Amino acid sequence: MSMTQKYVGTAQRRVDGHAKVTGGARYAAEFAAADLLHGAVVSGAIARGTITKIDTAAAEAVPGVVKVYTHENRPRTAWLDSSYRDDVAPPGHPFRALHSAKIMFSGQPVALVVADDFETATYAASLVEVSYDAEVPKTDLDAQKGQSYDPPKKRSGVEPPPKPRGHAEKAYAAAPVKVQQEYRVAVEHHNPMEPHATTVVWDGDGAITVHDKIQGVTNTQGYVTGVFGLSKDKVRCISPFMGGGFGSGLRPQYQLFLAVLASLDLERSVRVVLTRDQMFTFGHRPLTIQTLSLGAEPDGRLTSIIHDAVQETSHFEDYQENTVNWSGLLYKCDNTKFSYELAKLDTYTPADMRAPGAVLGLYALEAAMDELASATGVDPVELRLRNYIADTDQNTDKKLTSKALRECYTQGAERFGWSKRDARPRSMTDGRELVGWGMATGVWEAMMQKTSARATLTGDGRLEVATASADIGTGTYTILTQLGADALGLRMEDVTARLGDSSLPYSPIEGGSWTAASAGTAVQMACETVREKVFKLARQLDGSPLANQDLDHVTFRDGRIVVTNDPSRSVSLIDAIKSSNEGKVEAEETAAPSTIQARRFVSYTHSAVFVEVKVDEELGVVRVTRVVSAVAAGKILNLKTARSQILGGVVMGIGSALHEESMLDHNIGRFMNHNLGEYHVPVNADIGPIEVIFVDEPDDKASPIGVKGLGEIGIVGTGAAIANAVYHATGVRVRDLPITIDKLQGA
Structure with a gap:
């Protein structure tokens, strides 16, 4: 089945560009919620050792402070002892914030102060006093390389060194x-413009909507459900835009855990935003x-x-x-x-x-x-x-x-x-x-990674393509719009791409340069199925000029299905969809790499x-x-x-x-x-x-x-x-x- 490519392969402006330059694009810390609380993270002062005492009295006495969380009063809502690992976690035990008194790295979060507003939370966090039994940290690779080892368990997706060839x-x-x-x-740190942040909206009855800075909402959803023991229908994750990721957003970072912890415990909406200083405390x-x-x-x-x-x-x-x-x-x-x-x-x-x-x-x-x-x-x-x-x-x-x-x-x-x-x-x-x-x-x-996408052609002749994949600034919204427009012969203005929502068809994290191949293929497959369905409807219309045609001999262009060698014979997409009982034509498809070719x-x-x-x-x-x-x-x-x-x-x-x-x-x-x-x-x-x-x-x-x-x-x-x-x-x-x-x- 051939398609006329009007947009694919050309230079097109970002379809999300206007929203970004006008402030219409919302990021993780910009989603509103009624009765929203704000959390401020207290970072540890040593790189190795044990917390011997943590005094939160002064912080708790500040008007507007709702609660201060430490390892001593962490709610048991969190299944911190679960074996859940996020999608890109290496072998081992993922870091668990506020898990114990043990300090494993400099800047480790030791407390979360939750208050009515950001300024109060930040001020109160400065009043938390922590005493430590400090040990000498070992952070010099030159000094430790003599104790290096071949990792016994290999990281998924990372091939070990190939076997020797020859001599x-x-x-x-x-x-x-x-x-x-x-x-x-x-050593380099990612330093994207947008700091890591999470806004958890309490929806009632144990359900939450999580706005997280993440390069894949399915990873956030899997982490939250796995660690907190929630069902997927109780956790919706949304991340339509990222202000830079570069890999820092592949894994859920600790502000996500802390924000969800506080929201579930208080049954309130909670936002936690890391400072620029704290952006240097993780990967x-x-x-x-x-x-x-x-x-x-x-x-x-x-x-x-x-x-x-x-x-x-x-x-x-x-x-x-x-x-x-x-x-x-x-x-x-x-x-x-x-x-x-x-x-x-x-x-x-x-x-x-x-x-x-x-x-x-x-x-x-x-x-x-x-x-x-x-x-x-x-x-x-x-x-x-x-x-x-x-x-x-x-x-x-x-x-x-x-x-x-x-x-x-x-x-x-x-x-x-x-x-x-x-x-x-x-x-x-x-x-x-x-x-x-x-x-x-x-x-x-x-x-290429296994990815699903949905294409929906509505009665007004507009197309929506949707997948849970992210757009971290690479142009995913735009290329999916181009693919959809060419597949159905529409203008790009008549196509909307939806991304970054765990309620959409499954997509893995955006990383590794695989998203265009993966999400793009899934969208094209879904659009091809829509083509077949709407063409079938067009052929069935009374007196249809396409009645004796097959799909290989028509062209989708300008919102119409046209007989390729006789452009005078055509049916509009809108007329074809009107004959559908549902008033729309929809298809969901899954793309996956070929195991035979692999x-x-x-x-x-x-x-x-x-x-x-x-x-x-x-x-x-x-x-x-x-x-x-x-x-x-x-x-x-x-x-x-x-x-x-x-x-x-x-x-x-x-x-x-x-x-x-x-x-x-x-x-x-x-x-x-x-x-x-x-x-x-x-x-x-x-x-x-x-x-x-x-x-x-x-x-x-x-x-x-x-x-x-x-x-x-x-x-x-x-x-x-x-x-x-x-x-x-x-x-x-x-x-x-x-x-x-x-x-x-x-x-």
Whole structure:
């Protein structure tokens, strides 16, 4: 069944854009409720130890305070001893707020003050006095890596390192050219504009509506029902918009638990909003110590890759990422060996942050490849082409659904002007600044998850497409609207997308770059069923000009069903729907990845990132003045929102490479720059021109609609390309991101 594509594949404005810029879009802390109470979280002052005394008398004496919750009076409404784990929880025991007197990380919530208004709750929270028996925290990964371990239980969705191929150590020892270095990326916190917040509306009779900052309402609903022992019909979760997530909203955070706890206990509506300081008390991109060893022939052809990583985790969960696996699939090499271990620290469990694992692992690999290019005298692009593997993933021995990475290299290099690069470090200047050109490869999994969607065509000729999936700013509302409009031949203005509500058809969390493929396919399937149903109605009309036609010979356009080779014969959708007893045509469908194809194929999005930096030699200030990112991601549904995703990823990559660093004081186990004044993120002045190229890449196997996903790929490889450009400019190789002035000046 073919469809005319008027909107899919074009640049369309966000359908939710007007609501966002005019204040019409409501976020978790903006939903109103009658008789609403406000909760303020009291954060613990130590990183490890035990609460010996907690005095809430002064706080409780403040007029307007309703109740102060601590581990000593926590209601038994919460099933804190249940084994429920949220959808993306790693192996272990999820953190349970107010569970006991034990302190496991700095900033751990030790009390919740609930009052009539926010100001009263905040003031009263400052009066809660807590005494501790403090222990010396262990937060230094270097000191603890000697006690690292191979996690006994693997995290769902995160593949362990592939088995060794060939004889990596022997091949490395015999290699004419060797590169062996240690690489690090500092701890980063997500810092979205919208802080984490939950508004729980008490609906009476034990039912609640939860407005939560979450990247998937089904995860919030599952968490609340599982932990508090409620049935699904008593818990509705709504999250239509997010002010940035980047992975911080994949898991329910502790403000959700506290808000629901208080609401169920008091039988009142309760809102809890975390402060910016408290946003630094939960998940972060984990510090990872990586050693990358490359053996090669003099012409740069790889003979050995050995990639080892030690990553931090908390004492209560074994958080894991796919960090070293990328080194086994990106370049052809018959001798590989990888290891990945964890070391427990007195911190909160790390969290998925945009392209988890890939940002870290590919920084090490791509920086090492640049060092190999320098050691062999081979151009960095040519080095990658000499080690190119066209259609197979050596980790799994499966065929790739498609791979246009070679075209990414070619088109990106041409647009950037790479052929004009003088390979000698410190050879290019612009006035008092040194100029450096660097590049790197990006790769990310192209995934699809089981997702359901509903399409409803109403008597006024309007279409609603609905799924519980989220839109975290990626443009999901818009692409689903485009798909629906093209499927039924409607204007985009006649299509409404509904998202972020647990009462809608099931969808998993939005993450991993799988939402466009998953929700998009489900919506298209539902719309195809609606097409069939409404066409059947149109054929059955008295004297219908479509009576002897079949679906393959009609076109849906301009709100009508038209005979393709005779446009004078048509039926309007409105007339067809009038003949329905229900006054509407509705269908719900579920999309899922093909298990047959999964046994034969794997799918990845690829990119080639080219970067220009300028470095003031006297001051050591680095500026990224130009970026070209060439991306192969299958079918592009919306050129405008797709480009926006890559721009955002590149900006985050610039932050990782040059700015972002959460600094731990190991004496007290606390991140010290826990605010946006001292935690540096890129601002407008830090960002130069960013050019995005979408390389043509037809793919009928990655997903039924040919989509691969774009949320992660923009950041992957960007940090390495910047680091490689800084080396080219200065001759100084910094292997510990971010590249700050002190590191350049010190070298």
